[in-house]
Amino acid sequence: MHVLNAVSSTILFCLLSVSITNITMAQTLSPIRVSDDGDHFVLAETQQRFRVWGVNYDHNGSGELIDEYWIERWDEVVEDFAEIKSLGANCVRIHLQVGKFLDAADKVNQSAVDQLKKLLKLAEHQGLYLDITGLACYHKVNVPEWYDRLDEQDRWQTQAFFWRSIAKVCRDSPAVFCYDLMNEPIFPAEKQVVDSSDRDWLTGELGGKFFVQRLTLDLNGRTRQEIAKAWVNQMVDAIREHDDQHLVTVGVIPWVFAFGGGKPLFYSPEVSERLDFASVHFYPQKDKVDEAITALKAYDIGKPLIVEEMFPLKCSAAELADFIDRSAKFTDGWISFYWGETSEQLKQKSDATIAHAITAAWLEKFQAMSEQVPVLPSR
Template identity: 30%
Template sequence: MKTLLISLVLAATVHVLAAPMPKIRVAADGQTFITEDGKPFVPFGVNYYRPDTGWAPQIWKKFDVDATRNDFTVMKSLGVNCVRVFLTFGSFFTKTNALDAAGLAKFDQFLTLAEEAGIYVHPTGPDHWEGVPEWARGDRFTDEKLLSAQENFWRLFAQRYRGRNVIFAYDLLNEPVVRWNPTEGVDVLAYQRAREDIADNWTRRQVAAIKAADPSALVTVGLIQWSVPALLPGVKQYSGFRPARQAKFLDFMEVHFYPLDHKPGDFDVRNWAYLESVVREVAATGKPVVVAEFGWNRGGGEEQQARWCARAVERTAGIACGWLNWGLYDVAEARDGSQFSGLLTTNGTLKAWAREFQRLAGTLKIPKVQRRDLPMLDWDRCLVDTKAGDEFRAAYFQAVFPVAASFLYAAEGAKTVCIYDNGKVTWEYPAEMCRDAWRLPNGNVLFAYNKDYNSRHNDNPSGVMEVTPEKKVVFHFQTTGQVWSCQRLADGNTLVGAASQGKLLIVDPKGAVVKTITLKNNPGHSCLRYARGLANGNFLVAEESAKAVREYDGDGRLVREFAVDFPTFGCVRLPSGNTVISGKSAVMEVDENGKTVWRLDAAEVPQLGIRWFASVQVLPNGNLFVCNAGGTVPVFEIGRDKRVVWQTETALPIGHGVQRLDVKEAWR
C-alpha cells in the first residue's frame, strides 16, 4: 500500500521497555563497523527532521513526542537503523558553562524512542538551526573563547551520555569550513595549508574533549563534499578540512554528497562518477567511510530520484560502508533540494525511493573491493586552480564510465540485428526473432532468424543469414522450426542450433547440411539456446529445459554434462578449459569437473533487474559482457568482483544476443 496508514501504525504501537542495544565499534579490518558482540553493522538511515517545523527545521523547539515515535516506527519498517540529528546552540548550549536542561530532556526522550525502535542515533552539532547566542557569533575555529566553549560542550555532553549505546557516534559539526580571508598577494597554496592547520587544531581539541569524558565514543566530522577539491566553484570554497590530515584524529570518516556536476553529458552518470571519486579519495585515509548526507537535489520525478540514489549507494558499496539519506520527509517550505530529497512526501506517502531504500536495507552487503588503477586527485594543484579538478573529474569519468561500448545486438524486440556505437544505432538489418548474431572477421554479420514465430509451433520459416556491411546477402540457409543459435566454424561451415528439430546442423557454404548431431534433450522450444563449436571439434550446447550444458564430440556422443540449478542459455569454453554458463537466474564458471569456481546470482545485482543472463562474452580482462534479456539494464559489463564496470544508460529493445566489437579478443 503506497500511503502510510499512520493511525493504524500508532494503534499497533505499544510503549515497551527497549532491550539494551549493543555498542557499535570499528571492526578489526579498519574498514567497516561491528556490534560489540561481533555482528556486522552498516549504518543505513536518514538525517532526521520533521516537516512543518520551519526552515531551517526547529527540531527541538517544536519537538513532538508522538509524531517522532510514529516516525521511528515508519523508519524501522523501511529498514532504517541509524538517524543523524542536529543538536543546536538554541536548545542545548545557550551558555558557555552548562547544557540546557530543556533541550537535554527532549534529547533523552528522543533516545528512548530510538531505543524502543532499535535505531541508533548520530548527533551532530552544536549548530545554528535554532538560533545562535551572541557569545557564539565569532569564528568558532580560531577564537579561543569559542574553541574552549565547544570543548566544554562536548565534554559535558559525552559525559552525560557515556554508556548510552544507542548513540552510534558523535559528529563534531555539520560541514565545517575554515574562513577564507587572505591578504593581498598571499601564496594561495601556503594559505590553504594554513587553513588546514586551523582545521586540524579544531578537530584535535574537540575529539580530545569527547575522549576525555568517554574514551569508547566514536567520533567523526561531517565533511562537505568540497573537502575533496574535485569540483570547486572557486578555490576559496575548499573547506580546509583535508581528509588525509583529519583522519588521524577521527575514528571514521564522513563525507556529504549531492549531484552538482553540471558539465555537458548525462547528468546522472557524471555525478555517479563524481560521487565515487569523492568517496574514494576519503577512503584513501584507510578509515571507514560513511556518506552521512546524500540525496536527490533537483526535480525530475520520484523514479529519477529512486534510480539515482539507489545507484549512488550501489556504486560506492565497498568504498563506503554507510549511507544516510538527506531527510525522511520532503519539506515544502525548504529553499533547497530538501523539497524533494525525502523518502516520504510531506504528507507521509511512500515515494519510489522509499521502496528502493527498503530493498537495499534488506539486501545490502559491503563487498571486498579490489584495488583499481584509477586517476587520483592532484590535491595541491586543485587547491590553487579549479581547472585541475575539472580535468580530474573528466579523467575519472572516462575511467569508470568509458565511452559507450560498440556492440552487435540481436534485438528481437525491434526485429533487427544492429550495431550500437556510443549509444546510437549505426547499422541495422531486418531479422525477425533473432537471438544470436556475430560480426565475422571479414566485417559481415551472421545471424539466426525466425519468421512468424510462435513458441508453441515448430514449423515456422527460419534459418541463418550472412550479410555484408552494405547489406548484401552472401549466405542464406533456410529451414523450419525454431532456430536459436548460429556460429561460423573454423572450416568455413556454419553451426545451426535447431531447437524444434532437437539437432545441431552443420551447413556448408552452399547451404547444404553435411552433418547432424542429435541432442539428448527433447526437441521443441526449450530444447536448446546457444550451441558452440569448440577448437577440438566438439560441440557445447546449453540445453535450457534440461538445466544443463552438454558437450558432444564430432560424432554426436555425449562427452560430459554440467548440471546446474537454472535453465541455461549461454555456454562459453575458455582457454583454461573452464566453462562459463549463463541462464535464467545466474551466470557461473565451472572447471573441467563441473566444480564452481565463480558465480553471480541475480539477487546479488538487484539494480540491474536481471530477467535472463542470456548471451555472455568473456573479455580479455576476465570481465563479462552480458545481455540481460528483458531486464532493467539490457547490456552491461561486470567484473569478477561483481561490480558493474559499464552499462547501457538508455533503453534498448528486448534482445538476447550481444557481441562486444571494440575488443580484439574475447570468448563467446
Template identity: 40%
Template structure:
C-alpha cells in the same frame, strides 16, 4: 521493481507491527558500535556482528523543539524509519537550545536529549549526533557569536563535554559528528556562518583570525580539541565530521577521526564522477556518506550511485521527509502531490527497495 502501492502495503504492515510493540515491551537489545578489526567496516559490541549505517538525517532544524511539543510524533517517526529499514538516524540537537550562557547547559534540553536516546534504544536505531548546530538564523545567540576564536572554541569544547557526559552510557550512540560541513577560516566581515538556504545556514567557519596558520593547521588544532573534550567523558563511541565534497580540505581533520563522513549528492548522468570523488576520501578509515539524496538527479541515478559506492563506503545516510511515507503515498494516489512530494516519495521508495542490498555484503 515493486509498485508504490505494493511498497506502501509492505511499509504499512511493518509499521503496524512496530507500533503494536511500542512502549517498554518494544525495547530493543541494542548494542554499541565499534570499528571492525579490518579498519574498514563497523561491528556491534559485544556480539561482533556486522553493522551497516543505513538511514536518514532527521528533523535537522527543529529536533528538540519538535520533541518538546510533540513527543508522540517523534516516537512515531522513529517507528516509521525503523519500518523502512533504517539502522541509523543523524540528528542535529540545536546548540542555542543546549547552551543558555557560557559554560551553562539547559537541564531541560539535556532531558530531551536523554529522551531521544531512549527512543533510539527502544527502536533499535543508532544515533549519529551532529554538534554545534546553529542553523536557524533567528535562533542564534549574540553572546556566542560575539566571542573571539579562543572563547568560541572553549564554548564548543564545553558543548561536546556536555553532550558526551550525557550520552556516554547509551549503546544507541553510533557516533559524535563534530560539526556539519565546516570551513577552516574566512574574513571577519563574512562572519562565522555560510551555506545559506532561506532562513538557515548549514556551514560554519572555525576561525576568522587564522594568522599564519594554514587550513590544515586550523582543522588539526580544532579537531584535536573537540576530540579531547569528548574523550574526557566518553572513551568508546566513535567520532567523525560532516564534510563538504572537497576531500583536500579535510585531510588534517581526518587524522583525528574514527571514520570519515563526506556529503555527496550525485548529479544527473554523472554518477561515475561522484564515485571518483568518493574514492578521494579513502584515507584508510571507514567511510559513511553522511548526506545523500536525489537532489540534483533522479531516483535512477541515485540508485546507481548508492549501489556503485558499496565498494568504497560502508554506510549511507539520506534525509527523512517531514510528511510520513503513508501521507506522501496518499497524496500521490489522489493526484495532489507536489513535485517536492514526488521527490521525497521516490527517495523513500528507493530506500526501501535497495535497503537489503546496501546492508548486505559490500562488493565493488
C-alpha cells in the same frame, strides 16, 4: 493485529500509550566499533560487520529542527522514529543546536539535556542508532547573541563545553553510533579576514537555514590544516573526558567533488588522526555518477567511509541507487533524509508538489533497497 473487542482494544491502546521513559527494557543494541584492521564497522559484541543505512532527521515537514518541538510535541518524534524504522533504516542522524542546549558559555539547558535522555531511550527501544551532529546554528533566531560575540578562542572553548556536556549524557547508551562534531565546517579564503563589522560565523543560507559554519574568521598566518587539527583535537579531548568509546567524525562538503580536484582537508593525514571514520555529503549530478564515484574514492583513506547525506536532488532516483551500488565496494554506509511524512502521506497531500512526489518515490526506493544492504559487496 487482531482486536477481539472494544475492551481489549482500549487496554491495548493504553499499553501502547505508556511513555517510553517508564518502560524497562533490555538493551539489545550492540555498540558499534571500528574493526581491528580499521577497515569497517563491527558490532562490538559479535564482531559482525555493520553497514549504516539511515536518514537525516534534520527537520520536519514544517522546517522545524527536532529540538524546537521535541518537548511540547514528543508524540511526533515517537511516531517519526517508528516510521523511520519501518523504512528499514538502522540509523538516524539528528542535529542539535547550540542555542537550544546552552544557556550560557558554561551552562547547559537542563530541559534539552533531559529530552536528549528520552531520545536515547526511544532510539534504544526502536533499535535505531543515532548519529549525533552538534553545534548546529541552522536557524539564526536560535543563535544567542553572546555566542556570536565570542572570539575564536572563547567560541572553541564553548563548543568544547557543548561536546563535554553531550558526551556526559550519551556515554552509556548503546544507541549512540557517533558524534559528528559539526556539519560542514569551512574556512575563509587564504589571507582573507571576514569583515569585523559583520563577524558572521555562518554562511551558505539555504531555505532559511544556515548549514555551513566557519571555524575561524581569520587564518592569522595558519594553514587550514593547522586550524582544523587544533579544533578537532580540542573537541575530541572534550568528548573523551566522559566518553572513550563512541565514534567521532566530521561531516564535510566533498570539495574534491565540488571543484573537480584537490585533496580532502579534514580527512588528510595531518587532520584525520583523531577521527574514527570519514563522513562526506554527496549529491551526484545527472549523468555524472562516474565523477561522483571518483571523488568519493578520495575519501577512502583506510578508515570506514560513510556518505552521510544523499538525495536525488540533482540526479534521478535510479542514478542515486546506481551511485550506492557502485560505491558499496569501498563504502560502509549511506544516510538519506526523512522529514516526518511517509510516502503515502506525501502522495495524499492536497497541495502536493513535484518535490513531494520525488521525495515519496525516493522513500519507496530507499525502503526497497534496505533489504539489499546486508548483501552489498564487501570492501
